[in-house]
Amino acid sequence: MTNPSFEFSRAITRRPAASIVDGLRATEMGTPSLTGMLAAHTQYVAALKSTGAEVIELEPLEAFPDAVFVEDTALCLPQGAVLMRPGAPSRMGEVAEMAPTLRDCYADVREISGPGHIEGGDILVTGREVLVGRSDRTDAAGVAELAEIVADWGHSLREVFTPPGVLHFKTDCSLMDGETILATKRLSASGCFEGYRILDVADGEEAAANAIRFNNLVLCPAGFPRTAEMLDKAGFEVVQIDNSDCAKLDGGMSCLSLRF
Template sequence: MSDPTFEFRRAITRRPSASIVEGLRAQDIGTPDLDRMQQAHTAYVAALKRTGADVTELAPLEDFPDAVFVEDTTLCLPQGAILMHPGAPSRVGEVAEMATTVRGLYEDVRQIQGPGHIEGGDILVTAREILVGRSDRTDAAGVAELAEIAAEWGHSVREVFTPPGVLHFKTDCSLMDGETILATKRLDASGCFKGYRVLHVAEGEEPAANAIRFNNLVLMAAGFPRTAEMLNTAGYEVVEIDNTECAKLDGGMSCLSLRF
C-alpha cells in the first residue's frame, strides 16, 4: 500500500525570478545570487524527476519576489487542494497565480477565505493527522478554517506552536515517513511530536531540519554533514542540494515544491 505522506507522482515548482533579490527575509544575511539559485533549482527539479515524478515547472513571476516558494500557496491532499491565505501581504497575490495550475490538476479545490491567515510552510501532514504550527504567518483563525475544510475530507488538524524567531513550523521539522519526523531539539522539546519517532538534526545544523522525503529520496540542504550521515545510517537515501541562496530568504527544501 502506498504512503500518501511521501509517495508522490507529481510536483509543481516555479523558477526563481530576477526580483528574488527583493524577497522577504527575517534578517539580512546577504543578497541572493540569482545564477547560483537557478543552478540549485535545476538540481532540485532533476532530483524530483529522478524518482519518476512528473514535475510541472512554472515560469518566474517578476511581480512576486518570493513566488519560488510555492509550498506556501497551497496544501495538496489526496482528496483535493486547499489554496492558502498568506500572512505576508506581499505574497497574497501568489495564490491567484497558482490557482489556475492547481485547478487544472485537481477536481476539488477549496480556498481559505480569511480573515485568518495560513501558509503551507506551517503545515506538516503525517500518516495520522495534519499538524499546523501557529507562527507570524499563520494565526488561529487560519488554522480553524483549514480544520473545517480538512474535516470534510476525513483529516484531523492539530494546532501546535512554532518556536519564537522561527519563520515557519517546517523550518524546524520535516517528514521522513508517515511516522518519522526529522526535527530540531528545540521544536521536539515542545512535546508536539509525542508518539512519533523523532530524529534530531545535529547540534549547530538546525537548518537541515527543513528537508523533504520524496519517494525514495530525502532532499536536504548541503553543508550539514552530521545530519546527512545520521539519515544515511538510518536507511534514507539522501540527496544534498545547495540551499545557500534560498536560506538568505528563510527558504528551504520543502518551500520549493508542491507535492502530490
Template sequence: MRSYTFSHAITRRPSASIIAGLRAVDTGTPDLAVMQAHHADYIAALRSTGAQVLELDAMEAFPDSVFVEDTALCLPEGAVVMRPGAPSRLGEAAEMAPHLAALYGVVRRIEGADSFIEGGDILTTEREILVGRSDRTNAAGVAELAKLVADWGYTVREVFTPPGVLHFKTDCSLLDGDTILSTKRLADSGCFDGYKVIYVADGEEACANTIRFNDLVIMPAGFPKTRAVLVQAGYKVVEIGNSECAKIDGGMSCLSLRFSPTR
C-alpha cells in the same frame, strides 16, 4: 504512504526580483545564477523518482514566488489554496489556483478576511495534519483549514512554532510514516509525542527543513553530521545546494508543491 509518496510536483522558476525577497535577517543578496543552478538540481532530484514536475514561469511581481509551498496544501482528495500571512504574497496564491484546478477535481480556498495560513506551517503525516501557529499563520487560518478538510477524513492539530522561527517546517520535516526530523527546540515542546524523532545535529539546525519525496530524502547540502545520521538510519539521501534560498529564509520544502491528485 500518502504523506510522502507523490506522482506530481509543482515548482516555479526564481525571478530576478528575488533580491527583494522577504527575510528575517539580512545575510546577503541572493545570487540569481547560483539559485537557478540549485533549482535545476532540485527539479532533477524530484524527476529522478519518476514524478511529473511542472515548472512554472518566474513571476517578477512576486519576489518570493519561488517558494510555491506556501500557496496551497495538496492532498489526494483535493487542494486548498492558502491565504499567506505576508501581505506581499497574497497574490501568489491566486496565481497558483488555476494550475491546481487543472490537476484536481476539487480546489477549496481559505477565504476568511481574518484567516492567514501558509503551507510552510503545515506538516502532513499519515495520522494527522499538524499546523504551526506562527507570524504567518493564525488561529483563524488553522480553524478554517480544519473545516475544509474534515470531510476528507483529516484531523488538524494546532501546534506552535518556536519564537523567532519563520515557519513550523523551518524546524522539522517528515521522514516516513512514523518518523520526524526535528530540531531539539521544536521537539522539546512535545508536539511530536507518539512519533519517532531524529534530531538534527547540534549546530546544523538549518537542515531540519528537508523533504521525503518517494524514495529520497532531499536535504540542503553542507550538513554532514545530520546527513550521516540519516544514512545510518537507512534513508537514501540527496543533497541540494541551498545557499541562496537560505538568504531569504527558504528551504527544501518551500520550493515545491508535492501531491498525487485523485480526480
C-alpha cells in the same frame, strides 16, 4: 498501499525570477545570487524527476519576488487542494497565480477565505494527521478554517506552536516516513511530536531540519554533514542540494515545491 504523506507522482515548482533579490527575509544574510538560485533549483527539480515523478515547472513571476516558494500558496492532499491565505501581504497575489494550475490537477479546490491567515510552510502532513504550527504567518483563525475544510475530507488537524523567532513550523521539522520526523531539538522538546519516532538534527545544524522525503529520496540542504550521516545510517537515501542562496530568503527544501 502508497503513503500520501511522502509518496508522490507529481510536483509543482516555479523558476526563480530576477526579482528574487528583493525577496522577504527575517534576518539579513546578504543578497541571494540569481545564478546560484537557478543552478540549485535545476538540481532540485532533477532530483524530484529522478524518482519518476512528473514535475510541472511554472514560469518565473517578476511581480512576486518570493513566488519560487510555491509551498506557501496551497495544501495538497489526495482528496483535493486548499488555496492558502499568506500572512505576508506582499505574497497574497501568489495564490491567484497558482490557482489555475491546481484547478487543472484537482477536481476539488477549496480556499481559505479569511479573515485568518495560513501558509503552507506551517503545515506538516503525516501518516495520521495534519499538523499546523501557529507562527507569525499563520494565525488561529486560519488554522480553524483549514480544520473545517480538511475534516470534510476525513483528515484530523492538530494545532501546535512554532518556536519563537522561527519563520515557519517546517523550518524546524520534516517528515521522513509515516512515523518518523526530523526536527530541531528546540521543536521536539515542546512535545508536539509525541508518539512519533524523532530524529534530532545535530547541534549547530538546525537548518538541516527543513528537508523533504520525496518517494525514495530525502532532499536535504548541503553543508550539514552530521545530519546527513545520521539520515544515511538510519537507512534513508540522501541527496544534498545547495541551499545557500535560498537560505538568505528563509527558504528551504520544502518551500520549493507542492507535492501530491
